[in-house]
Amino acid sequence: MVWMARGDALELLHLGPRLHDAEDLAVLAAAAARGRHENQPDVPPTGGLLPDPRSGWRGPLLAEFSRDGLPVTPRWTGLHIETSPDLGTIAANWSDGDLETHLRISWTMGAGDVIVTHTQFTDTGFRAIGERGVVTTRCASLLLPLPRGFDKVTHFAGRWADDMRAERLPVSRASLGWASRGGKPGFAGGDWLVFDDEETGAQLGFHIAATGDHEVRIERNDDGNASLVAETPIPAPGFGGLHTPEALIGWAPDAATLTRAFHAHARERLASYAHNAPRERRVHFNTWEACAFDFDEARLMRLAEDAAALGAERFALDDGWFKGRSSDRAGLGDWVPDPVRFPNGLGPLIAYVKALGMDFGLWVEPEMVSPDSDLYRAHPDWCLHEPGLPRPTERNQLVLDFTRPEVGDHIHACIAKLLRENDIAYLKWDHNRRLFPQPPLGAHPGRLRMMWDQLRADFPHTMIESCSSGGGRIDMGLLGPIERFWPSDNNDTIERIRIMREWSRLLPLEVLGSHVGPSPNPITGRRLAMDFRAKVAVFGHMGVEADPARMTDKERECLAAHIALYKQWRGVLHAGDLHHLAHPDPNIMGMMVTHGDKALALVAQTAFSPVFDAAPVRLAGLEPEALYRVTLPAPWPPRARHYLANPDAWREGLILSGAALMGHGLALPLTHPETAWLIALEKIA
Numbered sequence: 185m186v187w188m189a190r191g192d193a194l195e196l197l198h199l200g201p202r203l204h205d206a207e208d209l210a211v212l213a214a215a216a217a218r219g220r221h222e223n224q225p226d227v228p229p230t231g232g233l234l235p236d237p238r239s240g241w242r243g244p245l246l247a248e249f250s251r252d253g254l255p256v257t258p259r260w261t262g263l264h265i266e267t268s269p270d271l272g273t274i275a276a277n278w279s280d281g282d283l284e285t286h287l288r289i290s291w292t293m294g295a296g297d298v299i300v301t302h303t304q305f306t307d308t309g310f311r312a313i314g315e316r317g318v319v320t321t322r323c324a325s326l327l328l329p330l331p332r333g334f335d336k337v338t339h340f341a342g343r344w345a346d347d348m349r350a351e352r353l354p355v356s357r358a359s360l361g362w363a364s365r366g367g368k369p370g371f372a373g374g375d376w377l378v379f380d381d382e383e384t385g386a387q388l389g390f391h392i393a394a395t396g397d398h399e400v401r402i403e404r405n406d407d408g409n410a411s412l413v414a415e416t417p418i419p420a421p422g423f424g425g426l427h428t429p430e431a432l433i434g435w436a437p438d439a440a441t442l443t444r445a446f447h448a449h450a451r452e453r454l455a456s457y458a459h460n461a462p463r464e465r466r467v468h469f470n471t472w473e474a475c476a477f478d479f480d481e482a483r484l485m486r487l488a489e490d491a492a493a494l495g496a497e498r499f500a501l502d503d504g505w506f507k508g509r510s511s512d513r514a515g516l517g518d519w520v521p522d523p524v525r526f527p528n529g530l531g532p533l534i535a536y537v538k539a540l541g542m543d544f545g546l547w548v549e550p551e552m553v554s555p556d557s558d559l560y561r562a563h564p565d566w567c568l569h570e571p572g573l574p575r576p577t578e579r580n581q582l583v584l585d586f587t588r589p590e591v592g593d594h595i596h597a598c599i600a601k602l603l604r605e606n607d608i609a610y611l612k613w614d615h616n617r618r619l620f621p622q623p624p625l626g627a628h629p630g631r632l633r634m635m636w637d638q639l640r641a642d643f644p645h646t647m648i649e650s651c652s653s654g655g656g657r658i659d660m661g662l663l664g665p666i667e668r669f670w671p672s673d674n675n676d677t678i679e680r681i682r683i684m685r686e687w688s689r690l691l692p693l694e695v696l697g698s699h700v701g702p703s704p705n706p707i708t709g710r711r712l713a714m715d716f717r718a719k720v721a722v723f724g725h726m727g728v729e730a731d732p733a734r735m736t737d738k739e740r741e742c743l744a745a746h747i748a749l750y751k752q753w754r755g756v757l758h759a760g761d762l763h764h765l766a767h768p769d770p771n772i773m774g775m776m777v778t779h780g781d782k783a784l785a786l787v788a789q790t791a792f793s794p795v796f797d798a799a800p801v802r803l804a805g806l807e808p809e810a811l812y813r814v815t816l817p818a819p820w821p822p823r824a825r826h827y828l829a830n831p832d833a834w835r836e837g838l839i840l841s842g843a844a845l846m847g848h849g850l851a852l853p854l855t856h857p858e859t860a861w862l863i864a865l866e867k868i869a
């Protein structure tokens with residue numbers, strides 16, 4: 185990456201492959217310079233990282249300002265560039281002496297060579313009481329002049345239960361734009377983008393770490409240059425200054441390298457957070473799709489026994505445990521165990537779960553309140569509302585105004601009390617509605633972050649997961665206090681494998697919950713074989729979310745065997761390099777993780793194959809010269825196993841070179857839908 189200062193203008197000269205150490209950057213600049221064309225100001229306009237509207241620039245701006253309610257355009261001068269001693273951070277500073285303001289953009293390159301950017305605006309004036317200076321009315325985390333060649337962009341707009349629907353679009357003269365306006369990233373897409381250069385295969389990943397709303401636009405001008413602008417709306421004028429959320433960009437020569445770069449970045453965030461210690465991703469048993477609201481203490485204890493027998497290591501009690509919560513119509517806000525279901529509190533259940541060798545997790549949705557709750561009856565003014573007007577609900581609930589100190593403090597105290605009084609290893613922190621009728625006046629995500637940081641400092645033993653009707657609130661900035669995401673409410677394996685594939689382009693498997701759901705699936709109604717459900721769930725942070733009592737003996741046996749496989753392989757899956765496997769049949773999806781001398785691959789066929797013999801599956805990420813022992817770990821998919829030639833050889837292991845495995849591939853029976861295989865590899869020479 186090379187920035188080029190020209191007077192007070194700052195250009196992005198290069199964002200791409202590493203240049204030669206002896207590269208003459210002045211010559212590079214000369215090679216990139218363009219003469220004036222017929223249809224532009226006589227002095228070409230200042231674009232770059234801080235475009236100047238005064239120069240005739242008509243593209244997007246990094247930030248806009250006003251004073252006394254009227255727009256004002258600062259004259260940003262005195263460009264001063266700072267670098268950190270390790271050159272990991274580079275920052276540009278400008279000021280406007282007359283308006284007494286200062287602007288700073290900073291780019292920091294860390295793990296995976298992913299660059300984290302943000303913008304900071306400061307009112308530097310000494311103001312008399314009541315006097316207001318310049319305020320920023322919008323301020324982007326990033327304005328990126330897109331390197332030429334990135335003419336296609338993949339975005340991931342979806343909906344509830346259909347998260348991360350990837351769509352690849354041309355970056356043409358028509359503007360592209362995405363926005364979320366519900367106080368959370370939501371399913372609108374745009375907060376994660378992958379640009380690609382068709383000619384070279386290079387990729388450019390982008391993300392805005394906006395726990396609340398975001399707006400992302402791409403505009404291409406008539407010079408042919410495209411800009412990406414990413415920002416979060418400013419909830420109230422930024423008197424005194426503003427520090428934007430982070431945006432991320434990562435350049436890579438190909439898709440696999442981009443994935444590894446984002447994974448390295450995510451892992452670094454997790455590892456560098458003060459209250460995180462490395463922890464094994466224990467197998468979850470979650471009660472939601474096993475019994476929803478239909479339980480009492482005795483049923484939960486039976487479920488816990490069945491979960492432990494399968495090999496689960498954590499029993500997570502989902503929605504329905506707190507006072508008055510027998511359906512989604514009541515109870516949010518009253519974070520005490522329901523006295524009818526738990527006459528002696530959660531203590532006896534937790535003790536039972538622990539005696540079975542598991543730890544205990546609990547669902548909460550602390551930002552919300554049900555109109556039918558003690559909290560609402562005591563404080564009807566604590567929710568977002570407009571005085572005198574009806575209070576619109578979503579999923580029968582209202583949102584608490586977390587920016588009011590007494591509200592945040594009360595909820596924090598309730599959750600801290602729960603954690604103090606009960607041994608809780610995991611909190612599933614849910615968030616199931618948008619923030620309306622009016623947005624909170626302060627920064628809701630900011631208050632939330634403070635709460636998470638404090639809870640993690642006080643209870644470092646407790647892992648927190650971010651869930652928002654599935655993957656409605658997932659961002660890199662959360663990684664640290666948040667260690668797990670719920671990627672989708674859809675546990676139907678055929679849907680889920682696609683969703684996991686897309687999320688895992690950007691986030692490592694260990695942070696992505698991956699559960700075996702019931703059959704038929706409660707959302708899609710689809711019936712799927714246990715072998716298929718279980719194999720696919722291994723590739724993530726594995727869990728079970730189905731009632732074992734409704735499974736056949738064979739299904740329980742099959743599930744337990746896969747849980748055992750997950751435990752055997754999680755050290756590889758959660759530390760290694762992920763590779764998505766290409767296959768000519770679009771209904772065959774594959775991924776594999778390589779780590780040290782070991783690798784595990786998952787190959788899944790979701791639809792009926794047009795041919796009897798699917799093309800061999802080519803593996804990836806291996807050393808061409810090395811020799812590997814390849815086995816197909818049992819259990820095998822019941823229908824497909826009959827088509828396997830030489831079953832004994834697959835059990836004992838075939839010795840093949842990395843070159844053969846990647847170039848020639850493995851012929852697996854993949855004719856029928858709902859067939860999945862795990863492929864284990866061990867390097868032997």
Ligand code: DGJ
Binds near residue numbers: 547616651670
């Ligand atoms: C929505 C979540 O995404 C589900 O997994 C479940 O926890 C329900 N909420 C519970 O109400």
